[in-house]
Amino acid sequence: MKLATLKDGSRDGQLVVVSRDLASAHYATGIAHRLQQVLDDWGYLSPQLQDLYDSLNAGRARHAFPFDPQHCLAPLPRAYQCLQASAYPHHAQLAQEAGAASVHGASTQEPLLEQLASDALQGPCEDIVAESAAMDIDAAAALAVVTGDVARASTAEQALEGVRLLMLASAVVLRGPQALERERGQGPLLSRPTTAFSPVAVTPDELGPAWAQGRVHLTVQTALNGRKLGLCEAGPDMGFHFGQLIAQACRTRALRAGSIVLAGPVSNPPVQDAQGRRDWPRGVGCLAEKRWIETLQGAKTLSPWLQSGDTLRIDMKGRDGLSLCGAIEQTVVPDGL
Template identity: 50%
Template sequence: MKLASYRDGSRDGQLIVVSRDLRTAHFATEIAPTLQRALDDWNFIAPQLQDLYDALNAGRATRPFEFSAGQCAAPLPRAFQWADGSAYVNHVELVRKARNAEMPETFWTDPLMYQGGSDDFLGPTDDIVCGAEAFGIDFEGEVAVITGDVAMGATPAEAADAIRLVMLANDVSLRNLIPNELAKGFGFFQSKPATAFSPVAITPDELGAAWRDGMVHLPLTVTWNGKVVGRPHAGTDMVFSFPRLISHICKTRNCRAGSIVGSGTISNKDASVGYACIAEKRCLEVIADGSATTEFMKFGDTIRIEMFDEAGASLFGAIDQIVAAPEQQQ
């Protein structure tokens, strides 16, 4: 099934069920007022949402309405946890190679992960508001999952059973702020502003055969200023599956329902598929020519991130944003 959160003036929005073709929707508030409420009691509430979803797709829903991605907040407008991994080690390897730094062998066996801000997510069409172009504004196309409760010490197999929903993310980075932050030895903070998510989050079964081994085996289409700059494949070169990432989180703590876990920037060894973040393109330029020529995003730039099934249908709807200065935001 496909779920979204419609804006209603509250912090968490109203839960809606969205049709498979993303054309119609139905309020689910009589079942659960918010997505977090559904996640908190998933085994009881999910079957009821599934019944409504089936009715909506069959034309039997009582009060359907036209779905609009522009009315959507992030599926979880705020979450108890946002933990972003770096499952595509090729991306890390390129970044380090561009600055002539050796990559530890452990990066291939032990996931990298940081904990981002989860109190204020962006909806799929919200502006990327940034104080200055000089910060080095970059998009990052990712896949993310939302979990149920996962106990401390959970194995990857146990973690796999707790994956409730899948969605897309634009994990915006301010590249020129990163070096000074990392030099402090405490990780990202100011360099990682609010993350945007796709209009809908979907249950893994909606992906059919494309969901296997805890990964999404489909390309991600990234369009910058109207030009497709990448179609990297999310299942290719993903070193750490989502169950593995969740198990990593749970080594020393519980992971509670409503936690969001990101894949990190989708990156393939085959550079011909393009890129899902500007930094990777710049790294390839440095490696090949000694300097980067592709600039970061400017005010007025647009970014669109979308994933299609094998029949060409949009699965999650599109993240479709514009970069704006604070005084320009719409």
């Protein structure tokens, strides 16, 4: 099934069920008002939402209305916690090649987890606001899962059973000197504003065979001002699947229902010809990778970071060619820029 949260003036919004084609929706008021309620009592409430979802898709829901992502908050507007994992080793390897010291090294042994702000997560159409363009604004296309309760010391297989929902995410990063100076000595030399999420969260069964062994085998599409930035395959180059990421977080503590785990930036390695020349035919999932590639290719000027007025769009289509979670579409707006 597919779920979304509409703006209603409150912090947590109103839960709705969304049709498979994202064309219509129905309030879930008779079952639950908020998504967190459903996550807290998944076994009892999710079958009721599934029945409403089936009725909506069959055209039997009496009070359906057109679905508009512009009216959406993040599916889970505030979460108990939000973690980002370095699940794509190529991203860190590329950074190391290009001499980007502000990015942690890749590990083939265990994933690196970073705590993100989760008290006010952004909806799919909310603006990217930064104090200054000198902060070098970037946004990374990522996948995310929402968990149920997961016990401490769960195995990867046990942790994978705790995945309740899947979403797309746009993880905004401020990479410039101003941002770095503010976080000296505080772990990663990156500033992390709030993260934005797709309008719709989907249960893994909606992906069919594209959800396999804890990975999403679909293409993440990223565009900047209407021009392709990347068509990255999310599955084959994911070094650690979501079960492993969740299990890593549970090594020292349990996760509460409503925890979010991101995997990104989605990243694919280059192809190499007989002469050893490398090409990135899938593009990139963030501007940092684009600039690192340009650095390695000896470019005299690098692509700019996000600027005021730029629009970033992130989407992912299912095997049927339809958008799976709806698109994230954000505009950088002036705030001293």
